[in-house]
Amino acid sequence: MTTASVLVSEGPHRPSRGVVGMACLIIAESAIFGMFIAANVFYMGKSLSGPTPAILSPPIFNTVCLLASSLTIVFAERAIVRGKIRIFSIYLIVTILLGVKFLVGTGREWSDLIYNQNLTISTNLFGTTFYSLVGLHATHVILGLLMLSVLLVFTLMGRVNESHSERIKVLAMYWHFVDWVWVAVFTTVYLVGR
Amino acid sequence: MADHTLPIPGPLNTERPGNAAFLEWLHSWIVTVDHKKIGILYIAYALIFMVVGGAEILLVRVQLAFPWSGIVSPGVYNQLFTMHGTTMVFLMGMPILFGFGNYVVPLMIGARDMAFPRLNALSFWLTAFGGLMLYSSYIGGFGLYGMGNAPDVGWFAYAPLTSKLVTPGHNTDYWALSLIVAGFGTLGTALNIVVTTISMRCKGMKFSRMPLFVWLMFVTSAMTLATITPLTASQVMLEIDRYLGGHFFDPAAGGSPLLWIHFFWVFGHPEVYVLVLPAFGMANEIIPVFSRKPIFGYSAMAAASVGIGFVSFSVWAHHMFTVGMSAASNSFFVLSTEVVGIFTGIKIFNWIATMWGGRIQFTTPMLFSIAFVFQMLIAGLTGIMLSVAPWDWQLHNSYFLIAHFHYVLLGAIVTMVFAAFYYWYPKAIGRKMSERLGKWHFWLFLIGFHVTFDIMHVVGLDGMPRSIYTYPADRGWLWMNVVITCGAFVQGIAVLIFVWNLIWSVRHGKVAGNDPWDAWTLEWATSSPPPAYNFAQDPVVRSRRPLWDIKHPNDPDWKYEP
Numbered sequence: 001m002t003t004a005s006v007l008v009s010e011g012p013h014r015p016s017r018g019v020v021g022m023a024c025l026i027i028a029e030s031a032i033f034g035m036f037i038a039a040n041v042f043y044m045g046k047s048l049s050g051p052t053p054a055i056l057s058p059p060i061f062n063t064v065c066l067l068a069s070s071l072t073i074v075f076a077e078r079a080i081v082r083g084k085i086r087i088f089s090i091y092l093i094v095t096i097l098l099g100v101k102f103l104v105g106t107g108r109e110w111s112d113l114i115y116n117q118n119l120t121i122s123t124n125l126f127g128t129t130f131y132s133l134v135g136l137h138a139t140h141v142i143l144g145l146l147m148l149s150v151l152l153v154f155t156l157m158g159r160v161n162e163s164h165s166e167r168i169k170v171l172a173m174y175w176h177f178v179d180w181v182w183v184a185v186f187t188t189v190y191l192v193g194r
Numbered sequence: 195m196a197d198h199t200l201p202i203p204g205p206l207n208t209e210r211p212g213n214a215a216f217l218e219w220l221h222s223w224i225v226t227v228d229h230k231k232i233g234i235l236y237i238a239y240a241l242i243f244m245v246v247g248g249a250e251i252l253l254v255r256v257q258l259a260f261p262w263s264g265i266v267s268p269g270v271y272n273q274l275f276t277m278h279g280t281t282m283v284f285l286m287g288m289p290i291l292f293g294f295g296n297y298v299v300p301l302m303i304g305a306r307d308m309a310f311p312r313l314n315a316l317s318f319w320l321t322a323f324g325g326l327m328l329y330s331s332y333i334g335g336f337g338l339y340g341m342g343n344a345p346d347v348g349w350f351a352y353a354p355l356t357s358k359l360v361t362p363g364h365n366t367d368y369w370a371l372s373l374i375v376a377g378f379g380t381l382g383t384a385l386n387i388v389v390t391t392i393s394m395r396c397k398g399m400k401f402s403r404m405p406l407f408v409w410l411m412f413v414t415s416a417m418t419l420a421t422i423t424p425l426t427a428s429q430v431m432l433e434i435d436r437y438l439g440g441h442f443f444d445p446a447a448g449g450s451p452l453l454w455i456h457f458f459w460v461f462g463h464p465e466v467y468v469l470v471l472p473a474f475g476m477a478n479e480i481i482p483v484f485s486r487k488p489i490f491g492y493s494a495m496a497a498a499s500v501g502i503g504f505v506s507f508s509v510w511a512h513h514m515f516t517v518g519m520s521a522a523s524n525s526f527f528v529l530s531t532e533v534v535g536i537f538t539g540i541k542i543f544n545w546i547a548t549m550w551g552g553r554i555q556f557t558t559p560m561l562f563s564i565a566f567v568f569q570m571l572i573a574g575l576t577g578i579m580l581s582v583a584p585w586d587w588q589l590h591n592s593y594f595l596i597a598h599f600h601y602v603l604l605g606a607i608v609t610m611v612f613a614a615f616y617y618w619y620p621k622a623i624g625r626k627m628s629e630r631l632g633k634w635h636f637w638l639f640l641i642g643f644h645v646t647f648d649i650m651h652v653v654g655l656d657g658m659p660r661s662i663y664t665y666p667a668d669r670g671w672l673w674m675n676v677v678i679t680c681g682a683f684v685q686g687i688a689v690l691i692f693v694w695n696l697i698w699s700v701r702h703g704k705v706a707g708n709d710p711w712d713a714w715t716l717e718w719a720t721s722s723p724p725p726a727y728n729f730a731q732d733p734v735v736r737s738r739r740p741l742w743d744i745k746h747p748n749d750p751d752w753k754y755e756p
Contacts, residue, residue: 015393020393027420048447124447125447
């Protein structure tokens, strides 16, 4: 069996496949978040026993860090389009550090809730909905950070240049989604639910 | 000079073991990223499960033919109808429709492949292994002891049936986890078709010129993005309940089984339209070709499909009238459901107007298409009846409901898929399917279908509920159940004839040529079967019927189209 590689043409003036594909993925992910948010809202104040959402303190600084990382990745995108690899890698590192800060903050919050407040996923409905929704988001942060780290490794190896700006834009779309869906999660869990 | 040799490039040992050719062929199918091969893989996979799911329901019908027949035990009976529903929706319906989408959409829009060929292969294999995982529950449900425990909670898996207390063991987890895996496969394919339609169209293929099958696959796939994911999310919640001790659907801790019903039908009802819209798309291609007329009401058809796509997300609670909702929500879901009837009505009028005054050729695909139009009409009418809340209170979960949705799934969708097989088989294989066997298949299937499901409406009106293991002998349901079971076996024979026709025609069918039906869309412009690259040159399109323009240079469509 011989294989022939075929050049897949984009056709005339069609939107980029990567951008449209990521937009589709974001729609699908939004539906998943929508279901967990709906479950969260449905069970607000319905726990029969155990801790209530009053024990939560809104992670304001964490939120600022995550939203700021959305800004730094925009700067990184602008730098790579112009071929400024050094500036790109600096903003990329800042983005990753802000994401890691958010994740560490979530981890500290959870460890406080588990060991000091005795709230686990099986304690009551509040625990079930809280950990599943915030955990779903944290999973997405971890995935985003893994992809950004791979990009950083390639950048530090000198393999990234301005011809990759299209792909980096698609990755940045995902990171923007992860950042801004947090606004919906934060509003549900810490503002409405508390 | 004779003692001086040079190495000769190329294989030295041309003798290969006997099965090398077979292994190479197998390898080429497993590693393929060609949308045509993946499409065929999807369809073959779905056909296997069509036979498996059909065999399961035949056992159910044998059990129900007589009161207290005791052919299968109650436990096995629950597994059979659960696996039948799950198999037919997730392992047969979705893969077969996405298989056709995979094969036909890139050809119709003049593309050389899908937008993401590797994702396409990944999606197929995820779906395939999801199905294998579901069926492996037959051997691993409770661990090694107590084998043979397939899921038995119904394909809708209502809480609290799925709680660890009611179903210990792992069979419900097989149900949830395998559908999560298959769901990611479906999501990948849906995403791929949306991106292909938006980004891969050839020159001149505007949205207003796209074949309606592509339009409908586009709407379906866009819907799937937001349809399959709620199920995935709900199943993740179910697994959190079962393995991490969560309380999403646990009444003992204040959780609500009602939430599961809502969540399931938020997926479940759009899912019905995800299944039926591709069938509508196939009808939009096949009916015009065999009526020798362009489709009537192209833009109304596209608009009605988009309309169904949007409305379908606001009708889910019409599955829940008997749950007990407020009068306001009952009224809302009655009205929104009936709006779907308007859009579907537009389509049925369009198909009839397409046939009206045409020179209809009664080939096998056209016979199935005509049956589809009328069976879809009846399915739609019983749907309108059931959308009225008081009527639904009377007949909910009776065999009337079963008859209604099997009219949609079998009478409309599967019937149209059969038409699509006879229509596109020559393109994929290069030979036509046997018309003689095709006519046998059509008439046997039609008769069997009506014997089964027309009577099923009556037994439902008479009060027989669904999902029951048996029924008392004094209800007067005996003769109807006997007839229904006989009809089911006639359909089974028809499907076996069809499968035989598929196999027989690979070698013995009439050679088709590029364009056996004198059709008008781009897939018929290339050879049968198409080369790996589809089109030697990227096609350029100037109208809705590009192949008509090529065949009739003196009277092209683009002179008349806006």
